[in-house]
Amino acid sequence: QAGLTQPPSVSKGLGQTATLTCTGNSNNVGNQGAGWLQQHQGHPPKLLWSNNYNRPSGISERFSASRSGNTASLTITGLQPEDEADYYCSAWDSSLSARVFGGGTKLTVL
Amino acid sequence: EVQLVQSGGGLVQPGGSLRLSCEASGFTVSRYWMTWVRQAPGKGLEWVATIQLDGSEENYVDSVKGRFTISRDNAKNSLHLQMNSLRVEDTAVYYCARENWSPDYWGQGSLVTISS
Numbered sequence: 001q002a003g004l005t006q007p008p009s010v011s012k013g014l015g016q017t018a019t020l021t022c023t024g025n026s027n028n029v030g031n032q033g034a035g036w037l038q039q040h041q042g043h044p045p046k047l048l049w050s051n052n053y054n055r056p057s058g059i060s061e062r063f064s065a066s067r068s069g070n071t072a073s074l075t076i077t078g079l080q081p082e083d084e085a086d087y088y089c090s091a092w093d094s095s096l097s098a099r100v101f102g103g104g105t106k107l108t109v110l
Numbered sequence: 111e112v113q114l115v116q117s118g119g120g121l122v123q124p125g126g127s128l129r130l131s132c133e134a135s136g137f138t139v140s141r142y143w144m145t146w147v148r149q150a151p152g153k154g155l156e157w158v159a160t161i162q163l164d165g166s167e168e169n170y171v172d173s174v175k176g177r178f179t180i181s182r183d184n185a186k187n188s189l190h191l192q193m194n195s196l197r198v199e200d201t202a203v204y205y206c207a208r209e210n211w212s213p214d215y216w217g218q219g220s221l222v223t224i225s226s
Contacts, residue, residue: 032211035211035212037155037212037213039155044205044216044217044218044219045147045155045205045213045216046216047212047213047215049212050210050212050214051211051212052211052212054211056214086154088154088155090155090157090213097167097169098160098169098171099145099147099157099213100157101154101155101156101157102154103154104154104155
């Protein structure tokens with residue numbers, strides 16, 4: 001099953017804004033949007049943004065997401081050292097009847 | 111408080127079997143789609159299987175079809191993954207997750223190692 005496309009790495013400075021992208025197709029991202037997950041080394045993923053356009057309770061307002069066509073984006077403002085992690089997008093593919101993930105973006109905060 | 115506590119996992123020889131369990135608290139598993147996701151060492155997340163409401167439909171990644179079975183035990187409010195004919199390439203940390211538009215709560219992970 002084909003996955004979603006994410007850039008492997010993004011580097012930004014402390015306090016800056018990072019925008020991570022995720023490209024799919026009309027059967028997944030373009031259909032129901034994408035959710036975004038954060039994973040620190042050795043820990044389970046944590047949902048930052050649900051594809052029903054909701055930020056789960058307890059997630060900082062510095063995290064926001066949007067979608068344009070088949071591309072979803074996660075924006076992180078005021079970057080902090082603890083934001084350094086791997087970020088994954090995910091969507092349900094209605095054609096494959098499968099959940100698809102992006103390959104992940106490693107965010108480095110300089 | 112929603113929690114998913116996993117058990118099972120371990121070291122198994124190729125061709126062997128394992129059963130992973132995921133006990134839920136704070137919600138009722140029968141009211142949600144539930145999913146298993148795995149992560150091979152140093153790799154990204156890979157979806158494995160999802161069971162839809164009332165177990166009406168099960169979906170699997172092609173590489174595990176016919177070998178893995180996802181199920182839920184409503185009486186014990188738990189989710190299971192029966193893994194048969196295991197291969198070296200199935201080595202990974204396996205996570206259970208609740209589906210709520212997106213996978214919103216995750217278990218702590220179970221390490222499955224397939225090696226002779």
